[in-house]
Amino acid sequence: MFRLTRHRNYIQAAALALGLLTASGAQAATCTEAPPPASPAYTFSGAPASDGYQLMYHDMWNFIGDNYFDPARLTNWQALEHAYDDKLGTMDDIQNALKALGAATGDKWTVYITQQDMRDYADIARQNLVIAGLMLYKHGAHYRLDVIHYGSAAYGTALRERDDVICLNHVALDELDQKQVDQLLRGKAGDKLVVTAVAADTGAEYEVELTLKAIADPVVEARLMPGNIIYIRMPSFDGENYINDFIQEFNRVYDEAKATGGAKGMVLDLRNNLGGELPAAQKFSSLFLQDGQVVTRSIVRNKPIQDMMVIQSDQIEAKRVKIDPAVVKILRGIPMTVLENGSSASAAEITLGALKDNNRGTVIGVRSFGKGVGYKVQPGPVGGFMSLTGYKYVTPSGAEVHERGIDPNVSLAAPRNQTSDIQLDEAIRLLNQALATKP
Numbered sequence: 001m002f003r004l005t006r007h008r009n010y011i012q013a014a015a016l017a018l019g020l021l022t023a024s025g026a027q028a029a030t031c032t033e034a035p036p037p038a039s040p041a042y043t044f045s046g047a048p049a050s051d052g053y054q055l056m057y058h059d060m061w062n063f064i065g066d067n068y069f070d071p072a073r074l075t076n077w078q079a080l081e082h083a084y085d086d087k088l089g090t091m092d093d094i095q096n097a098l099k100a101l102g103a104a105t106g107d108k109w110t111v112y113i114t115q116q117d118m119r120d121y122a123d124i125a126r127q128n129l130v131i132a133g134l135m136l137y138k139h140g141a142h143y144r145l146d147v148i149h150y151g152s153a154a155y156g157t158a159l160r161e162r163d164d165v166i167c168l169n170h171v172a173l174d175e176l177d178q179k180q181v182d183q184l185l186r187g188k189a190g191d192k193l194v195v196t197a198v199a200a201d202t203g204a205e206y207e208v209e210l211t212l213k214a215i216a217d218p219v220v221e222a223r224l225m226p227g228n229i230i231y232i233r234m235p236s237f238d239g240e241n242y243i244n245d246f247i248q249e250f251n252r253v254y255d256e257a258k259a260t261g262g263a264k265g266m267v268l269d270l271r272n273n274l275g276g277e278l279p280a281a282q283k284f285s286s287l288f289l290q291d292g293q294v295v296t297r298s299i300v301r302n303k304p305i306q307d308m309m310v311i312q313s314d315q316i317e318a319k320r321v322k323i324d325p326a327v328v329k330i331l332r333g334i335p336m337t338v339l340e341n342g343s344s345a346s347a348a349e350i351t352l353g354a355l356k357d358n359n360r361g362t363v364i365g366v367r368s369f370g371k372g373v374g375y376k377v378q379p380g381p382v383g384g385f386m387s388l389t390g391y392k393y394v395t396p397s398g399a400e401v402h403e404r405g406i407d408p409n410v411s412l413a414a415p416r417n418q419t420s421d422i423q424l425d426e427a428i429r430l431l432n433q434a435l436a437t438k439p
Contacts, residue, residue: 030196030207031172036183038176042096047089054088056381057097063378064105069301069391073106080104091382098380107389108137109373115383129186130214132193136165136181143173143181145197147343147369150218150235150272153193153210158416161342161369162200169194187212201413218242222249225267228257229428230334233269234284237276237347240318243284247323254330265335265431267424268355271365275346278308278374283318285354286311287331288361294396295354298374301391335434336361337427340408345369352406353395363408364427372401 061081068074084097095114102112133152136143143165148154167173168184169192187193193210218235220242225231230253236242250266257263275281285295289310298306313328338361340352349368355361376390392402399406410430412423 030205031167031170033167033170035171035176036180039179042092044084044087044093044096045090047093049086049089050094053091053094053381054085056094057084057088057101060098060101060378060380060386063386064101064110064388067301067376067388067390068105068107068110069299069373069389071301075106077104094381095384098384098386102386102388105389109371109375109389110387112380112386113384114380118383124186128188130189130212131186132195132210132212133215134159134165134185134195136185141174147274147345148272149215149274150343152215153212154195154208155272157208157210158206159195159197159208160200160413160416161366164198164200166196166198166205168196170196189213199416206416220245220249222253224253224256224263225428227428227432228260228262228264229431230254230257230263230266231269231424232266233271234348234351235273237273237280237284237351239276240280240283242276243280243287243318243323244321246284247318247327250331251327263334264435265337267337267339267427267431268361269339269424270344270348270352271339271341271423272343273345273348274343275348275371278347278350280318281347281350282308283311283316285351286313286316287323287328288336288355289358290332293354293358296350296393297396297398298391298393305394335431335438337431338363339423339427340365340368340406341414341423342366342369342405344406346371349401349406350393353399353401356406356409357396357399362410362427362430363406364410364412364430365408365423366411366413367407368405370401370403370405372404 058081065074065077080101088094088097098112102110133149133154134145135147137146145159145161145163145165148159148161165173168181171184173181189212191212193212195208195210196205197208198205220232220234222230222232230250232246232250232253234242234246254263282295289295291310291312293310295308295310298308300306313332314325316323316328338352338355340363344352345368349372352363352368356363372394373389373392376388378386378388380386394400395406410426412426414423
């Protein structure tokens, strides 16, 4: 079954913790500290080759070749079919060959995770280690800050998505392997992490000192703003429970507004929403759109484009709890603006594209992350699995999302020295402006 991000929160966290995903930055004279030791490259055992392991490898090679969303990207794929035939003599041999096979796609989202990787990640959690809240991915020769976790040590600082990261704790990153970078990104709560980066917008080098802390589980946040505008933050689509929480919080604030004339409009905040599950995004988008409208379009290799439609207002349910159609009617009619930033990703981008293309709300902020793909999972030996990029999605108008992102209707970047939320202020201003001119 295709899934957008059901496994991705684990994979992203595990990959970050294990150093499977890293990022970009340039060298600087300030990066003078010695790096942590590098892990030795895997050396195949030299044990007699096993026909069984060869078959496992060949099956995975076929799985990727048959299911990868863009076959044109699988360059020299035929040459990999028998690349490890004489090297697969032990379980470590086959697992490392499968890691190499995933990496050979050149796709950072296609990765083989072993059972030992999962144990290592659990060990990190048991050691009470925390991460800085930065997701760093490799872009060419350098490390780049792609995502900032809401509520993390990095959140609310001068750090911004798409900045190049030069060094961490004065250790230069460019020549480090992924596990070395990962080691620098985690520590005990209270530890300091100095991040030296280059601003994407100005090219200026700057430095931020973070104090590491645990990242709380995301929660829906809602409050009534002046002018009876409802502000509500949808933090995640990693499970339909967030939809039920959203409805509960909306109802609470909507009822609060009745005492002063009723709610006039709503600001939906999707900033730093890292995504989650495709069905959750479809159901959530259906709360605001009209029956018959398109939420998103998916493309599976060369098959016809599949339209994912709005769920009818009387049929929307989350975690087997039916959403009151009367509440859906309110949500589909209330004037709305939407906030996005560079950490709005994946399922959040499905929602952004659906609302923007269907003219349901004015989108304000900066271009979103650009993760417009979903996944297939294939089991491997001894509990491991390959997570493969199996399809991509486009917006209802056909606009590409993957490696592109969703552009806002109103481009407005948050200043690095921000003391107030100018994006939220603009969202409220535009709502009030529209309400003032409404007949």
